Amino acid sequence: MFQENRSEDSDSKSVLEEGEPSSSFSSSSSSSSSSCCSSPSSDVDNLRTKTFGLIDSEYAKKVKQWSDAIPIGLGLCPWAIKSNNQNRLRYITCQGKLVSDAINMLQRECNMLLGKDIQPLSSSLVVCPFLQEWKDFEVFQQFVYHGIKSSIEKDLLEQMEFVPFHPQFTRWYALPSHIHKGSIVQSYWGIFGQKSTVTDIATIIETHNKAFGQTKVKIRFHNEMEGRRHEQYVPTEWLDIPKGEALVNNVMHRAPYPTIHLIRNLDLASLNASSVSRTKRKNAVRMMKLGWNGLNDLMDGKM
Structure with a gap:
């Protein structure tokens, strides 16, 4: 379905x-x-x-x-x-x-x-x-x-x-109350359609949008990496943070x-x-x- x-x-x-x-x-x-x-x-x-x-x-x-x-x-x-x-x-x-x-x-x-x-x-x-x-x-x-x-x-x-x-x-969780736009987090990233096996430091620049609602956030990685987009939308579960409330x-x-x-x-x-x-x-x-x-x-x- x-x-x-x-x-x-x-x-x-x-x-x-x-x-x-x-x-x-x-x-x-x-x-x-x-x-x-x-x-x-x-x-x-x-x-x-x-x-x-x-x-x-x-x-x-x-x-x-x-x-x-x-x-x-x-x-x-x-x-x-x-x-x-x-x-x-x-x-x-x-x-x-x-x-x-x-x-x-x-x-x-x-x-x-x-x-x-x-x-x-x-x-x-x-x-x-x-x-x-x-x-x-x-x-x-x-x-x-x-x-x-x-x-x-x-x-x-x-x-x-x-x-x-x-x-x-x-599977889908909201961000916990202490995480918001501007928060610095550790996050996995996507490259060539695959999820990375390690995390990297990033800043949250958008917490929800029309395309994904609250299931994904936009982040900006602090470090440059060949082949990786500097800014990405990632699922909230890719962030190394405590889980918030379950989304509807x-x-x-x-x-x-x-x-x-x-x-x-x-x-x-x-x-x-x-x-x-x-x-x-x-x-x-x-x-x-x-x-x-x-x-x-x-x-x-x-x-």
């Missing part, structure tokens, strides 16, 4: 701690439920017969309700809106309790999405409510950004993007259960770059204006 920059590493109470709903729900588009623990004979050809628009459990239904209310309902992701309108989003639940169960399902869904006769903008959201260790967002995030690379076949990885959603998702932007990824969205790179490549940039700017400004109180007021009538 949202493509993320994996080079940029990063509280609400988890609904996983509440009563767990039944997993017997089936949408009108499919009367059968999918489990990552099903027999090996359930091959890719069988999976391909599953219709898109599938919602295979109450867990998946809750994630769809959240998706309809936040990224789609608030207009934060035009790509997801278009995909949803064409009934090409697939919400499927992993019934297993082991990471290996989730890996098996992710690999199967990748194979299905990359099969023949799959329409553009088709994607899967794999909901994982039963993995106890994934109640911890940091553990879940480490798996999505690092564990998947060593678990899924390389040829599939090169064609797919994996986006994390989690009830405790927290995080709610865009706070699904009711740990969920991994599988998106084909072919579909992402078809997006218009200028349109994506405009959407990001619009979302940044909207979230900054809304704040937590404004968002809560909006949500009262949506979920």
Whole structure:
């Protein structure tokens, strides 16, 4: 639903701690439920017969309700809106309790999405409510950004993007109150699309802007370095400072259960770059204006 920059590493109470709903729900588009623990004979050809628009459990239904209310309902992701309108989003639940169960399902869904006769903008959201260790967002995030690379076949990885959603998702933070324009900080920098491995001294020259809201700041490095831009916009988490309050932007990824969205790179490549940039700017400004109180007021009538 949202493509993320994996080079940029990063509280609400988890609904996983509440009563767990039944997993017997089936949408009108499919009367059968999918489990990552099903027999090996359930091959890719069988999976391909599953219709898109599938919602295979109450867990998946809750994630769809959240998706309809936040990224789609608030207009934060035009790509997801278009995909949803064409009934090409697939919400499927992993019934297993082991990471290996989730890996098996992710690999199967990748194979299905990359099969023949799959329409553009088709994607899967794999909901994982039963993995106890994934109640911890940091553990879940480490798996999505690092564990998947060593678990899924390389040829599939090169064609797919994996986006994390989690009830405790927290990556973007405001600056702490004692950090402001003119503050001197240690910061990582970006060069050739990569994050540096060490920090350097810099001065903050801008704390928010229309393009990034409060998720990035503009800094000026004190030292010249060949190939490095003297002034850069960097994510706030690249600054070697204490974290401030969690930004409202995080709610865009706070699904009711740990969920991994599988998106084909072919579909992402078809997006218009200028349109994506405009959407990001619009979302940044909207979230900054809304704040937590404004968002809560909006949500009262949506979920």
